[in-house]
Amino acid sequence: MSAVAWIAVGSLVAWVWLLLGQGFFWRADQRLPSRAAPERWPSVAVVVPARDEAAMLPVSLPSLLAQDYPGPVEIFLVDDCSKDGTGDVARALSVRYGGVPVTVVSPGEPEPGWTGKLWAVRHGMTLARSREPEYLLLTDADIAHEPDSLRELVSAAETGGFDLVSQMARLRVASVWERLVVPAFVYFFAQLYPFRWINRNTGRTAAAAGGCVLLRTEAAVRAGVPDSIRQAVIDDVSLARAVRRSGGRIWLGLAERVDSVRPYPGLGDLWLMVARSAYAQLRHRPSVLLGTVLGLALVYLVPPAALIAGVLGGDAAAAWAGGLAWAVMAGTYMPTLGYYRQSLWLAPLLPFTALLYLLMTVDSAVRHHRGRGAAWKGRTYARPEAAPDQ
Incomplete structure (x- = not known):
């Protein structure tokens, strides 16, 4: 030949x-596992880091305010030094829609050694823990949830005994370039981190999808997050690895009722999304x-x-x-x-x-190598960490 x-x-x-x-x-068949409503609904604190998200919040935040969760729940939106009035928009939406109570805070610029998002998450988690919630829902400001999203996540965690339950939000697919590039992003991610391997009790593979992560508070404390992963740019994978290393059980699958509302209409937008990390x-x-x-x-x-x-x-x-x-x-x-x-x-x-x-x-x-590293909304990390193993 x-x-x-x-x-x-x-x-x-x-x-x-x-x-x-x-x-x-490649089967794309991992969905929330079998679940049943718990006898007692545990308390949940929702932490939303947000930097210059005034355009996204009117679409995403009302979906969190409208959660029909039967137990105690509160939202902590962390305004990460936004310049577009993100905090004011969040407060106005909370007044307009009511529903789940919202606390809007701003931690200021991150300390050296922290990425901006994880610095915001740390501040939000610290405030949330003062309420002693049993679970933390870490979700991004561009993620919209169906009204039963939190209820289903908690049911899955309680039924399966998981310390971390994460769903990869269905990304927006509207423009020609989104149709060409976005499904492949999920396909390549699953090829690199096969969901079945992640979801095995004895598996070593670990990953999560940062847009939607339900985390037991005690598991977060045991894993030392977010402090133990404070420099990670690929923070979702780092978080899952930290939880697994500390003995936690994790689960990851594709979402049916959690959607990303952020548009990437052109090739340049999608290019930057991938190239930054x-x-x-x-x-x-x-x-x-x-x-x-x-x-x-x-x-x-x-x-x-x-x-x-x-x-x-x-x-x-x-x-x-x-x-x-x-x-x-x-x-x-x-x-x-x-x-x-x-x-x-x-x-x-x-x-x-x-x-x-x-x-x-x-x-x-x-x-x-040109010193621009991972750039996102005005911040550049010249030598960020990826998802540390140790």
Whole structure:
């Protein structure tokens, strides 16, 4: 066989392994586990870090105010040095809609060694603990919850004995670029952190989705969070690892009734979303970056390239191996597209989307080495931590 054919066979072997040996990540079927209403509803404090979120709060905050949770619940919205009147908007919405009581506070600029979001979360958790809640719901200011969201989360945690229950909010998919890029973001995340592996009692894999995390207060204290992860840019994965290391049980799945309302209408918006933390995920190691680029190329770019080269060059082995690998790839992407209610005809375009993610990751490394690091809403972390293992 030709060298192209052998490379295509290598890609096909990789896809067979991903299909069967990576926790069936592609099935997109992990939802809240079986649950029943507890005999007594525990108290919950909702912590919402918010920086320049005046445009998002009118869509997201009313959904928290309208929670029909049967037990005691209170919202702590932490205004992280916003310049757009985020705190005033939150107070006005609380007066307008009523419902769950809201306390709006501002901790000021973060101390050295802290990322802005975790500094805000720390302040909110400290205030919340003064009420001695049994659970903390950490949710972002761009996340909208159905009225029964908190009730279902607590029921799942109580029934399953989980210390952390997290749902990956359904991201907005409206523009052409969102349809092309957003479902793949969830697909790649699940490939890196297979939900089935996370949800096993004896598993070592740990991750969470930062937009919606229900956390037992005693588990947070035991894990020392957020202080133990204060520099983490990928704070959700770091949080889950800290809870698991301290002996906690965690669960992660896809949300049905929790949605992100933040728009990413253009490619540039999505590019910045990925590039700001991609290199941190690789722990700022050039060798890991090189391996990632080569791996993405072999797994996602070789199949269509081998098929085209094989057809044009009369190399039947390359064409067949490339075509089969591409078919398996597209097939594994279809459940995620179905979850996002998108056309299955987008599945064969996954190699193009993977190429975009490859370029975003390289750009993330370039930004880091130019001293811009992870930038978000006016803050830049030149050498942030990713998700520390220790």
